[in-house]
Amino acid sequence: MFTSKLIPISFKRLLAVFLVSTIFSASSAIFDDPEVRHHLKTGIQTVVIDAGHGGKDPGAVGTRVVEKDIALKIALKLGNYIEENIKDVKVIYTRKTDVYLELFERAKIANENKADLFISIHVNANPNPVPFGVSTHILGMNQENQNLDVAIRENSVILMEEDYQTRYEGFDPTSAESYIMFSLMQNTFLKQSIEFGSLVQDQFRERANRKDRGVIRQPLLVLRETAMPGVLIETGFISNPDEQKYLMTGEGQSIIASAIFRAFRDYKEIIENRSHFNNDISPREDTADTAEPDVDPSLIFFRVQIASSRNRVPADPSAFKGYQDVSIIEEGRWFKYVVGGNADYNMALEQCRKVKKDFPDAFVVAVRGDKIFPLSEALIEINK
Ligand SMILES: [Zn+2]
Structure with missing residues (x-):
């Protein structure tokens, strides 16, 4: 069991300063980035849905079920909702059965298919059975002294891969130094990832009646390796008896999947409206009661x-x-x-x-x- 105790506080503080400065300098110039402009122009045509873990990697282990099985069921339902309801989107799955995939292969599938959005589905766990709720993770760090449990646990899947240190350029998921190296890269897709993540959490909170644990930045390797906006969704805690039970039911899985589906549909529409707006194809008309002419629009x-x-x-x-x-x-x-x-x-x-x-x-x-x-x-x- 890996815990955040492996990373001393002083390291975390250093890390946070590093990351916050790196990420925010990146986000200000986001619309100048040609890759971001590409995504804004073409809209959302391809989504990659990644069911976490699989095969010899069970992910988090509950008393009655393992993470890989719940993740797969939710991922398949989500993909099915998109295929049935949004015909102009191509859905690609990293896995549709109980097979093991190395982490870099998941990212490779998304990159090679030039996906517009990457959605990784997981289940959370904690040594304490009390915590419950859903959270959406994007690449980065939130604040100093941040709890890195999710990143350490999810990144540790690479320890099953042979030669992981070469493949991930010396990255060791349990060492603080690795997370500092991690911080030197920029998250080009921060803004869109946060936008999608917020829509997901809105849906979980307002429509699916789940406890909203927020959009959280975590140094997640699978998101670092993907060249597009992406999120890793922890759909609940397998370690909480009630939530485990909920996630095991077809109904619970459907509610979670449909919440993510609605967020995806809204995100697609927002991105595509914005790209039309940017291209001056259909400028948005403000109606009287939404316009606020007396207010500085930047405030x-x-x-x-x-x-x-x-x-x-x-x-x-x-x-x-x-x-x-x-x-x-x-x-x-x-x-x-x-x-x-x-x-x-x-x-x-x-x-x-x-x-x-x-x-x-x-x-x-x-x-x-x-x-x-x-x-x-x-x-x-x-x-x-
Ligand atoms: Zn996981």
Whole structure:
């Protein structure tokens, strides 16, 4: 069992400084990158779905089931939903049966097929049976003293590969030095990966009723090796008895897969709308109640989301328990209803606490111009 204790705190701090500076210098120039421009132009044509582990590699071992089997079932369901419902997307699986694949082979499949998105499906585990919930991981690091359990556990699959040190350029998943080397590369696809990850977590939280553990940056080897936006989704904890039971059921697997499917559908639409917009094919028309002409579009505001819907509901106070200041934000196929507005995050949290009396599921969102963007990014940006 590998734990984060293998990496001393001082190393983590050093690492975090390294990574944060590397990643953020990369993201500012993201739209100048020709590869990113390619993805924005062509939209989402090919997705690679990677069921983690397989064959001799069981992944995390629960009391009643192993990770590789749950990952495969969810991956196949997800692929099937996309194939059935989004005909213009080609779905490629790294595995469709219980076979062992080396980590670099998974990335190679995605790279050779020039995938537009890489989705790796896994199941989390912890020595403690209490933790539960779903998280989506993207390449990078979140903060100093970050818990690297997921990266160490998932990267350690390469220890089963012969000659892994040559293949992964001396990378040792259990050593702190390896993670420092890792930090020297740039995550070209950070922005899109975060965007997709946030949609996945939104779906898990709002529609699938799972505990949202967030979009988390982790130095994951499989994401480092893939040349496209990508995420690794931990679909729950096999070590939590209730969640293990849920993940073993066909219904639980379907709910998880359909949440990822809806996030994929929304992401595709957002990326493709944006590429049209960038190409001036169909510029978006702002409607009266989404435009905010008096607000500097570069400023970040924290607002409280109280509801969302597929069909546009007029922002009439009678429809929203008397709230006078409801604005509508259009995002993909969704209309999101927000109230309040604060440049100060803590004030927004306070406001949210009050709004929850009327809308118990309310939560704080970051808004710039007329777009919601990931809260984690907003908080980093305002703290710069
Ligand atoms: Zn795994």
